[in-house]
Amino acid sequence: EEHYRFMLILPLFHVNAQIVTVMAPFTIGASCILTPGFSAQTHWETVAKYKASTFSAVPTILSILIKMPHENLDLSSLEFVICGAAPLPVNVFREFEETFKCRIVEGYGLTEGTCASSVNPIPTDTEDRRKVGSIGIPLPGNEMKIVDSDGNDLPPNSKGEILVKGDNVMKEYFKNPEANAQTLKDGWLYTGDIGHIDEDGFFYITDRKKDMIIRGGENIYPREIEEVLYSHPAVSLATVIGVRDKIYGELPKAFIILKEGKSVTPEEILKFCKENLADFKIPKYVEFRDDLPKTPTGKIMKQVLRDEEKA
Structure with missing residues (x-):
């Protein structure tokens, strides 16, 4: 929507800030509120002052914001908050929505996949298809699947590595053939993230493989x-x-x-x-x-x- 105001709090060298908070609103004629960076002390004041419609954050930031003073501020302009980059604990998800009466849209992506590969469907006045704790379903033009350690497809509710495919996936790592061989196979990007898919096609992240x-x-x-x-x-x-x-x-x-x-x-x-x-x-x-x-x-x-x- 053109009236949206995306508030930028993540550093501009990060793909999330570049794609989600700057380029995305510009493609629909919306606007971007540039801030010097995330400040827990002034965040809610900035949202109220500039009537932000949304901002993109990581789970740690949402955990911090829950405990910051906001009771005397008008946050009615805030329609939803985008969260990604790491798994969002379900309790933080529920507490944030209950505290600020604002919907969270959780998504998933990597720098190698131009930031976004999947997203929980954005809720509307008549429908809310989101599944709390899920990273949602593949975006148009994207494919995702779960495979075992040998690269074989796994059925629903089986844990394995998340793979993504689409025109948004990088061509290759620059002059790094070893990393390319490990990460890019048969057109699929091996993310290094462990997760599963449910019967409805919603994906869930369990953890980083290396963690x-x-x-x-x-x-x-x-x-x-x-x-x-x-x-x-x-x-x-x-x-x-x-x-x-x-x-x-x-x-x-x-x-x-x-x-x-x-x-x-x-x-x-x-x-x-x-x-x-x-x-x-x-x-x-x-x-x-x-x-x-x-x-x-x-x-x-x-x-x-x-x-x-x-x-």
Whole structure:
């Protein structure tokens, strides 16, 4: 719609900012609100001042915005919020929508796929086909499927690697034949993301392939643990990585930022996990922090945490 105002809060070197927040609105004659960058302290004031219709963010940003003051501001211009770049915890999804009375449109894509390959259908006044926790269905001109480690197609509800195909997929990595051979096969882009498709054709992301934890031969996807942690009333931000163990090879470790004014012990977190997870998925360690390393776009940098644990 031409009246839309897309508010830019992600850095312009990022494909999401370039495609979703700048080029997309210009193709329909809409406008873009340029900001110096994401600021949790002034975000809602900026939305109210410039009557933003939408903005594109990552899950960490939405988690932060939930706790920022906004009660005395007019946010009625905000029609929906776009979220991508990482899996959005279901509890954050529901709390954000309930708090701001604004719909979230979750999508999926990579830089190699020009940002967007799938999206949850945008809700209308008469229909809401979204599935909470899903990255939606392929966009027009895109194909997606799930394959096993040998590249064979998998049936619905089977976990495997997500592959995408379309004119929006890159030609190749520049002068990097090894990466091209690993990533581009028979016209398909191997994303490195683990997920599944349901009977209705909706895709779901489980985790990054490289983030999977192997505990004594058992595969553990950190997102499953993170979903449980985000459902705890005291948790604001959470992430899980695998740390070395002499017996099991790897064990899960949780890093947590608590909500302001909340207090909880590691033992209480572990007890909560035991009530909601299989025994082998329960974190071995819990560490509380005041902050977590993030990329310029706001994604939690798990590799930095892994490097710290190895040091």
